Amino acid sequence: MPETKSKRSGETQIRSVGKALTIINYLAESPGEMPLVKIASKLGMAKSTVHGLLSTLKDFGYIEQSPFTGNYKLGIRLFELGSIVANSFDVRTIAAPYIQQLVDKIEETVHLVTLDKGEVLYIDKRESHQSLRIVSQIGMRLPAHCTGVGKALLAYLPPEELKYLIKTKGLPRYTQNTITDPEKLEEELRRVRERGYAVDVEEIMESLCCIAAPVFDHTGKAVAAISVSGPTARLEGERFDMIVTMVMQTAKEISAGLGCRNTPGVGR
The missing domain is CATH 1.10.10.10 (Winged helix-like DNA-binding domain superfamily/Winged helix DNA-binding domain)
Structure with a gap:
């Protein structure tokens, strides 16, 4: 039967x-x-x-x-x-088509990074076709406190771990916009959690702007971050707002691909 x-x-x-x-x-x-x-x-x-x-x-x-x-x-x-x-959830493999789609739509450089030993480690990069592009490469490391991707990941660290990283790594200045005060950085990270994305406006390099959002795995842990980077002059006004929306949506889609059913909401 x-x-x-x-x-x-x-x-x-x-x-x-x-x-x-x-x-x-x-x-x-x-x-x-x-x-x-x-x-x-x-x-x-x-x-x-x-x-x-x-x-x-x-x-x-x-x-x-x-x-x-x-x-x-x-x-x-x-x-x-x-x-x-x-174990099958490899963030680089899962993120690849999403970040390629993002760079195709907005024509700016897109990065995928993880946090390693208190620094951001670039594990993928999709280049734009713009004449003025970002000098970066896979395998490159940068400080976390003054990069959009770094702040997107630091914002979701346990407070004790964040304080330890600040103590051991310090907050060196790279430009006049770099946050070098621990209390101001913690306040900035609180804003990142509230709005769901991070911004670096000429904090690591003059004339460079970065818009980033965290990527969460199946346990709800922020395991990576994606960003759109470009000259500050190209990432302003309505275009800035549009890119913020697209970066957050792309990060959410990658998180879902990693098994994250409930992306941590704003206001945390």
Whole structure:
């Protein structure tokens, strides 16, 4: 007899598979082990149906049953699969088509960086076709406190880690706009969290402007940042506002590709 199917959101859904996944989701959100009777009651399913599904899931390692209480919990196989998925999230590979799309649309240089040993490490760069371009390269390192990408990442560090980096790295001046006071930097990072993006206006180099946004992984951690960089004169007024919107949207899309379901909102 063929498996019964139902229509949901315009797609064919296998009911037994849907019920099994519902059970897994319920156990994932429940504290500790759960008895069969409670699972069936909470999900509105017959005990015989739930028992059959649990037995099948247990055979495949997705569910474990306590030999003492007979109650159920998630199995080790789900942890193994989660680790496989997490390890497959390579930020550079996932970000590549998004940052290329961004540079194609706005015709300015786009960077992808990570924070390494208190500095920003450039792991990808997409060049614009403008005659006046940014001199940078993959593998280059720059200080974090005076770059847009750096501030986008520093803003989401634990306070203790941020203070340690400031103490060990210092806040050297590169231009007259460089923030060299720890309290002013912390205030700037608070604004970054509030609005969701960071800006470097001639803080690392004269006539250079950078608009950046953080990229979050499946745990909600800021693991990278993307930026649009160009001459200050080209990143002003309405164009500045447009680029801010596009950078934030691109960062959000990359974060989703890394498994981030709920990007940390503004106001943190």
